[in-house]
Amino acid sequence: MIRIVLPHHLRVLARVEGDVGLEVKGPVTIRSTLDSLEARYPMLRGTIRDHVTQERRPFLRFFAHDEDWSQQPMDAPLPEPVALGAEPLLIIGAIAGG
Amino acid sequence: MSDVRVLVGTRKGAFVLRADGRRKTWSVSGPHFAGWEIFHAKGSPVDPNRLYASQTSAWFGQVIQRSDDGGQTWYQPGTPPGEATTTPEGSPRGESSKFVYDTSPENGKSLTTHQWYDGTPHPWEFKRVWHLEPSLTDPDMVYAGVEDAALFRSADGGKTWQELAGLRGHGSGSQWAPGAGGMGLHTVLIDPENQDRMFVAISAAGVFRTEDGGRKWKPVNRGLHSGYMPDPTAEIGHCVHRIAMHRSRPQVLFMQKHWDVMRSDDAGESWREVSGNLPTDFGFVIDVHAHEPETVYVVPIKSDSEHFPPEGKLRVYRSRTGGNEWEPLTGGLPQRDCYVNVLRDAMAVDSLDPCGVYFGTTGGQVYASADAGDNWTPIVRDLPAVLSVEVQTLS
Numbered sequence: 408m409i410r411i412v413l414p415h416h417l418r419v420l421a422r423v424e425g426d427v428g429l430e431v432k433g434p435v436t437i438r439s440t441l442d443s444l445e446a447r448y449p450m451l452r453g454t455i456r457d458h459v460t461q462e463r464r465p466f467l468r469f470f471a472h473d474e475d476w477s478q479q480p481m482d483a484p485l486p487e488p489v490a491l492g493a494e495p496l497l498i499i500g501a502i503a504g505g
Numbered sequence: 506m507s508d509v510r511v512l513v514g515t516r517k518g519a520f521v522l523r524a525d526g527r528r529k530t531w532s533v534s535g536p537h538f539a540g541w542e543i544f545h546a547k548g549s550p551v552d553p554n555r556l557y558a559s560q561t562s563a564w565f566g567q568v569i570q571r572s573d574d575g576g577q578t579w580y581q582p583g584t585p586p587g588e589a590t591t592t593p594e595g596s597p598r599g600e601s602s603k604f605v606y607d608t609s610p611e612n613g614k615s616l617t618t619h620q621w622y623d624g625t626p627h628p629w630e631f632k633r634v635w636h637l638e639p640s641l642t643d644p645d646m647v648y649a650g651v652e653d654a655a656l657f658r659s660a661d662g663g664k665t666w667q668e669l670a671g672l673r674g675h676g677s678g679s680q681w682a683p684g685a686g687g688m689g690l691h692t693v694l695i696d697p698e699n700q701d702r703m704f705v706a707i708s709a710a711g712v713f714r715t716e717d718g719g720r721k722w723k724p725v726n727r728g729l730h731s732g733y734m735p736d737p738t739a740e741i742g743h744c745v746h747r748i749a750m751h752r753s754r755p756q757v758l759f760m761q762k763h764w765d766v767m768r769s770d771d772a773g774e775s776w777r778e779v780s781g782n783l784p785t786d787f788g789f790v791i792d793v794h795a796h797e798p799e800t801v802y803v804v805p806i807k808s809d810s811e812h813f814p815p816e817g818k819l820r821v822y823r824s825r826t827g828g829n830e831w832e833p834l835t836g837g838l839p840q841r842d843c844y845v846n847v848l849r850d851a852m853a854v855d856s857l858d859p860c861g862v863y864f865g866t867t868g869g870q871v872y873a874s875a876d877a878g879d880n881w882t883p884i885v886r887d888l889p890a891v892l893s894v895e896v897q898t899l900s
Binding site: 453500501 | 563583603604
């Protein structure tokens with residue numbers, strides 16, 4: 408079970424409170440984690456990565472084990488503390504706008 | 506007695522306002538989708554409890570919301586939680602927020618680029634849904650005008666969307682260019698007498714008409730003159746801000762262009778200017794009285810450089826002669842120090858008698874007149890900037 412911390416607006420869309428816990432099949436990567444997240448919460452499809460290109464939306468970043476994973480390959484294994492659920496994967500929106 | 510429901514889209518959420526037919530005391534519910542831009546929300550003419558809303562965000566992209574109970578509860582009409590998001594063959598299931606441009610071989614060649622601000626070719630990039638237009642007869646069918654300009658249609662209540670690619674592909678798409686606010690398809694008008702005939706308007710491309718339900722389109726911009734274009738009378742490139750029609754006379758169209766208020770009596774084949782004595786013919790909104798097809802409303806804005814009312818006076822102008830002769834309507838509207846704007850989708854009318862007229866401002870006010878514009882009251886005044894206003898008359 409891994410844990411994901413979503414930005415406020417995506418928690419509202421998915422109708423969840425607090426962290427999201429997910430079972431991820433196979434290697435735990437950004438891609439496999441988002442696949443599992445979107446399978447369980449289809450309303451989030453397109454909100455974190457583009458519907459067509461599947462690229463991360465530019466105003467969002469990923470953090471894992473105190474490291475910025477935004478530019479890492481989508482299929483790179485996430486750090487063990489995140490893969491084991493000891494620490495969450497953080498999905499964070501840019502702080503901007505009015 | 507009929508009730509009236511006003512759907513307000515703002516920079517920070519949607520609001521639903523409701524009153525009885527006297528239109529004096531209003532309830533306000535919202536914000537729905539707090540913190541998100543709601544570009545537009547509109548109800549089905551045949552099932553008033555069926556509402557569609559365009560929820561957008563620079564962070565999270567496009568979301569389509571639907572209500573089946575008049576705006577009390579909302580949901581995304583896509584794949585339910587727990588259901589597979591791919592078919593057994595591995596193809597993605599339709600999703601309510603997924604707008605993918607048609608790249609099929611029969612259309613792809615002509616759909617690759619439009620013009621950028623500097624005239625160079627630029628690829629089409631989906632940004633958001635500007636306008637949702639439900640079918641006049643089928644609550645599950647709804648059209649979406651999007652940025653970058655294209656027309657999509659859903660026939661399953663918003664679960665899946667398909668582009669009507671004949672619009673971009675009819676031949677002029679490579680000449681379309683964005684206006685300052687983007688290249689949006691912002692108006693969809695369906696002819697109530699012949700629903701295969703529709704009109705759409707795009708900033709900055711112009712007006713287009715289909716006679717076959719959206720497969721084939723032609724530009725209908727003859728008579729428009731735009732001094733900011735290299736060829737002011739070119740067929741393509743006009744920054745049309747809004748068009749409107751009266752149900753009883755769908756061949757007559759009214760237009761608020763970037764500059765100029767225009768009229769067509771032949772379904773767009775030709776246009777003539779009817780700005781007449783307006784203090785300025787720049788503006789965004791235009792609408793038609795529910796019962797008087799020659800009574801038209803606009804809100805003049807000072808200029809394309811100064812998006813606020815002339816002299817700081819918020820005035821709706823009404824013509825009872827189908828244009829040219831305009832009277833200012835000021836009762837109840839601020840006549841000093843007012844510097845709000847009224848955006849293109851932010852005016853609507855109800856169908857009561859006398860006709861009610863409504864508009865929203867970037868200052869967060871929604872003004873209503875229950876007497877066809879003679880007197881105005883702010884029915885709510887401290888909302889986020891208003892992007893759209895639609896009205897439902899409920900029996």
